[in-house]
Amino acid sequence: MRYGYFDNEKREYIILNPVTPMSWVNYLGTADYCGIISNNAAGYAFYKSAKTGRLLRFRFNSIPMDRPGRYVYLRDNTDGDYWSASWQPVGKPLSVYKNICRHGLGYTVFESEYKGIKSEFRVFVPVDRPIELWEVEVTNTGSEERDLSLFTYAEWCFWHMDQDLTNFQYILYTCRMGYLEEGIIDYSIRLWPNQRPQGFMASVLPVVSFDTDREAFIGLYRHEGNPEAVERGVCANSLAQGGNPCAALQNRFTLKPGETKYALFILGIGDAATYGVECRRRYARREQVAAEFQKLQDYWAERLAHFTCATPSAELDTMVNIWNQYQCHTTFNWSRSASFNEAGGRDGLGYRDTNQDTLGVVHAIPDLVRDKLVDLLKGQLSFGAAMHSVQPLTWTQGAHNVPEESRIFSDDHLWLLISVPAYLKETGDFDFLNLMVPYADEGTASVYDHLKQALEFSWSKRGPHGLLLGLAADWNDCLNLKGKGESIWSTFLYCLALDEFITLASYLGQEADAAHFRQYRQAIQESIDRYAWDGKWFLRGYLDSGKKLGGQESEQTKIFLNSQTWAVIARVAAEDRLKQAMDSVQELLATEHGIIKNYPAYREHILEVGAVTDFPPGLKENAAIFCHTNTWAVIAEALLGRGDRAFAYYRSFLPAAKNDRADVYTMEPYVYAQFITGKEHPQYFGRARNSWLTGTAAWSFVAVSQYILGIRPAYDGLVIDPVIPQDWPGFEVTRRFRGKKLTIKVRNPHRTGRGVAEMKLNGKIIPGKVIPLAQMQNENLVEVVLG
Structure with missing residues (x-):
């Protein structure tokens, strides 16, 4: 079943049926302020921190679903009938109420029509202000004059998410609501230590009544769908001192036939009497709101312009040019902290x-990536390991940052060896390696030495087979590889990290460092050759008892996906063995909805294996289609030169390819989900869960842009090495790289799908697969023939 469609010209997804299987959400805001809004206007907002800067409240996992949110009610003052500008929360029958939701880049629009009244309700966050602008345009399409009211509703959160959810005996007695005659609600509370969070909601149109107390607006034993104030036609002018605060403002006006009225409500962070008044005055002119919206559109146009493509696959183009990159910027901003699945x-x-x-945004915003890498380097400990999470807003150096040994992960620190080289290849900013950055606990070192220390730590944490110890966990937190348990996946990641550093050190002329780590790489390779292969695929690891994990003699699950894909990515074996491993993936793990993570699913709890055995078959860690891991299968097959299989894998979990089966997929067709229910689940094979904030976003962009389309940065230039489906006639990409613009046209006349037979830069033949930076002009035409 289809619920909506893509409008690529406007960069929107249009939802025609509001009864979507799950909440289909959008993210508002570009920097410090974040708002999350669903296709039925539910959601919440926070400032800088989802945990300690929560402005608007949301009730997770609730019935009714999707409550509360940013609501605008319309009331016919003649007969008392009322509805909402979004379908929910009032939920008028769709036989008489029409609604469309348009999710765009940084904004959401609700268009509705009921009883001869059309409304358009647009919500967006300006690029550089901690506020939301709620624009409401109401039109009378009937033949009689109408007497109407608008009511807003938002529920304030008590700033600290944990306190708001649990500490009712304290938190419900702290708010101090106020109202300014300028039509502004003043929200403030006093929290420890000396915190005075402040927010406001303002109306540009005259306000005829207001409420700041939820109980006064909603009424007893009611809900957001039938608030007493709207039903009555007027708010109570309540001023909450303690209790549950809200923001409800009423405008009232008449509309002649064909007449339109524009209203604006401003909600945000700051002192109501100063910043609130300033915002109300600033946006009293509609032209100023329009200028802010244009600035937002320009912001996203610039960010997306660094990589665009035109391929034979419309679904690929939609995702790569718009939604995948948009999701990458969202995950970059908010990591995994706040969604409809993560409470913050x-x-x-x-x-x-x-x-x-x-990795998903470094091509577009390298300066911001540089800053983020510094934040991450501050989370590395002086002995090389890393904190599992770091909060830059409150970071201070000290022993308090040192986790217990049992909470040190085998992979965290190694990702620096992937992200930092990616930044260097994109920018050529080798001075970054000399930047002195403090460790989390004590001392300071150059970025270059931070990288070396990460490699040394992993070398010191090897197990009985010479493979990396699993420590607290590797990428899969639900696998128990503690004690003497060894992670073959982390070992493969270590191999790639070593290779990246060896290449970097050699490029910089640091041959002693390169030689030192080559010895590590050789020793690790010998252990892999002896202990990692299981006949037809690679093991996942060894348990503390010495038993094999993910082998043909293992209990229940026999094969894991990650070991096979990363064996290829890290090039830890000869090509025939790598192809055999990936052929086993095709035979045992691949499905129409994506590649399952392990097979067969665990059906009985195994204490030594860990929490992965606790999930029902086909869910989350236990034989689900973990979309993040699917991206690595795409890369692996591209590296093996098998473009048809790489693209088939890519498309199997591609959200845009699920648009016509959204009732099965259930989540948004415009952004990636964390996982899709696997084939061994008894009921929901193909159902997705946990969208938006997932590593799938960045790795999907990397997989398609750098490995299928084959355009990836190197230290001295840009690699062009496509591996595409054989039946593609070709494709075109525009790419900005170190201040240069390249238009890259690839032809596949012999239907090989791979192998650069000829490459020209501005008409001149370039040998090999790398376009040298030194030969690039400001504007470049690259012509590639595969063969």
């Missing part, structure tokens, strides 16, 4: 997550 308790930057998130 995991605040700050997940260490492994954010390192990977940089």
